[in-house]
Amino acid sequence: MKNGPVEIISLAASDSIARSGDLVVLVCEAQDSDKDKLSYEWQSSSGDISADRDTALWTAPNKSGYYHVTCKAADGVGASDVASVSIRVVGGIISGTVTNAVNGTVLEGVSVSIGESSVMTNDSGEYNFYLALQGGMYQVAALIDSFCPYDGSFEIPEDHSSSLFTFNFSLSPFPEPGEIRMVLNWGSSPNDLDSHLKTPEIEGQTHHISYSSRGSADFAPFATLDVDDTDGYGPETITIKQSFSGTYIYYIYQYSSSGSFQESGGSIQIYNSPTCDGETIQVPVDGSGRYWYVCDIDGESGDITVINQIQNSEPTN
Amino acid sequence: MNRYKYRTRSIDLILLTIFLILTFTSCLHNYEPVISSIIANPNPAPSGSIVTLTCKASDDDESSMMKNESLEYSWSCAYGEIVSENNDDNAIWIAPDELGEYSISCTVTDQFNGMDISTVDVTVE
Numbered sequence: 382m383k384n385g386p387v388e389i390i391s392l393a394a395s396d397s398i399a400r401s402g403d404l405v406v407l408v409c410e411a412q413d414s415d416k417d418k419l420s421y422e423w424q425s426s427s428g429d430i431s432a433d434r435d436t437a438l439w440t441a442p443n444k445s446g447y448y449h450v451t452c453k454a455a456d457g458v459g460a461s462d463v464a465s466v467s468i469r470v471v472g473g474i475i476s477g478t479v480t481n482a483v484n485g486t487v488l489e490g491v492s493v494s495i496g497e498s499s500v501m502t503n504d505s506g507e508y509n510f511y512l513a514l515q516g517g518m519y520q521v522a523a524l525i526d527s528f529c530p531y532d533g534s535f536e537i538p539e540d541h542s543s544s545l546f547t548f549n550f551s552l553s554p555f556p557e558p559g560e561i562r563m564v565l566n567w568g569s570s571p572n573d574l575d576s577h578l579k580t581p582e583i584e585g586q587t588h589h590i591s592y593s594s595r596g597s598a599d600f601a602p603f604a605t606l607d608v609d610d611t612d613g614y615g616p617e618t619i620t621i622k623q624s625f626s627g628t629y630i631y632y633i634y635q636y637s638s639s640g641s642f643q644e645s646g647g648s649i650q651i652y653n654s655p656t657c658d659g660e661t662i663q664v665p666v667d668g669s670g671r672y673w674y675v676c677d678i679d680g681e682s683g684d685i686t687v688i689n690q691i692q693n694s695e696p697t698n
Numbered sequence: 699m700n701r702y703k704y705r706t707r708s709i710d711l712i713l714l715t716i717f718l719i720l721t722f723t724s725c726l727h728n729y730e731p732v733i734s735s736i737i738a739n740p741n742p743a744p745s746g747s748i749v750t751l752t753c754k755a756s757d758d759d760e761s762s763m764m765k766n767e768s769l770e771y772s773w774s775c776a777y778g779e780i781v782s783e784n785n786d787d788n789a790i791w792i793a794p795d796e797l798g799e800y801s802i803s804c805t806v807t808d809q810f811n812g813m814d815i816s817t818v819d820v821t822v823e
Binding site: 387426427447453461462 | 774
């Protein structure tokens with residue numbers, strides 16, 4: 382009487398990508414041609430495995446990589462089959478959504494770089510970097526046709542305990558001749574930060590642009606609040622369409638009562654026409670108050686005087 | 699006396715039959731191959747380098763008529779491509795650019811449906 386073969390029909394893992402420490406469930410489905418009782422042997426060269434017959438629980442190891450977990454099914458009388466499944470393990474994920482600064486829509490096909498690695502955003506404007514998350518500053522660059530190149534940074538705090546970190550940012554289309562654009566992005570908290578722009582006298586009077594008075598591109602003040610964001614991340618964008626002589630004051634008001642500028646991770650990109658030249662301004666770590674006085678802009682020359690301080694009172698001319 | 703003799707023969711016959719059955723079964727019992735080691739060289743490996751892999755396996759059918767059966771090897775890697783010229787116990791793999799741990803598994807198969815698998819992790823740094 383010849384002993385028939387054992388066949389593993391499938392070896393399935395609950396996840397094909399796992400973060401270090403995640404539990405992955407594996408199921409090995411096998412059959413024996415002559416109905417012998419099968420025993421299962423599970424192995425992985427890294428990461429703990431606990432198994433109960435055809436089901437195993439694997440703990441993703443600390444080091445990033447591509448791992449195999451193997452299953453061997455044996456009938457005890459000389460026939461067996463083996464299978465392996467590949468699981469990618471990542472130390473952590475930096476992910477985010479890239480949006481158009483003037484209308485908030487997501488941008489697909491943006492090349493996003495952190496350090497030496499680059500990825501493209503998908504059709505939801507999302508990107509993912511699989512890296513070991515360590516505290517420190519990260520430089521981000523992003524490129525797509527018809528938009529100003531993006532050059533920014535973010536900080537992962539030393540005490541960051543999650544293996545996921547979100548960094549959303551926005552890209553500005555090339556400014557039209559004469560335009561100056563200010564784009565604010567920040568993290569999940571505070572929920573609501575508001576951009577404000579105070580203009581010099583235009584056609585005999587000064588103007589104050591914000592969510593409550595969004596301005597106009599075609600008549601005074603020739604500046605607009607393009608996007609108002611009230612649920613974190615931004616963008617919150619103001620564009621000066623046509624500038625007039627005198628000083629423009631640009632500041633951010635913390636509308637939400639909870640949270641603070643210091644923990645916001647706030648970052649402002651200022652783009653001048655026609656070359657996208659400008660400034661990148663990170664929120665200061667010191668100071669208290671609900672006003673972040675960002676800069677003065679000279680309407681005639683387009684020169685930007687960075688103030689970058691947090692204060693208790695509204696900036697005035 | 700004769701009667702006693704006859705009985706002894708009967709027991710002998712039964713014992714002999716049992717012995718023959720046992721021997722026959724044991725000869726037909728396949729022992730699965732066992733991988734004793736799988737070695738990657740170099741390990742750790744610099745990214746872009748060629749890593750040579752060697753899989754050592756034996757088939758323990760010492761006392762049976764199935765001994766010395768030939769073993770077949772196959773290789774799989776969790777990432778990249780692994781090349782083994784004649785499905786033998788050697789293979790090569792190119793360490794990728796991305797640093798990390800990479801599992802490579804060797805599977806060995808005997809001629810009677812017995813298999814074993816073993817995995818080595820190569821550290822790319």
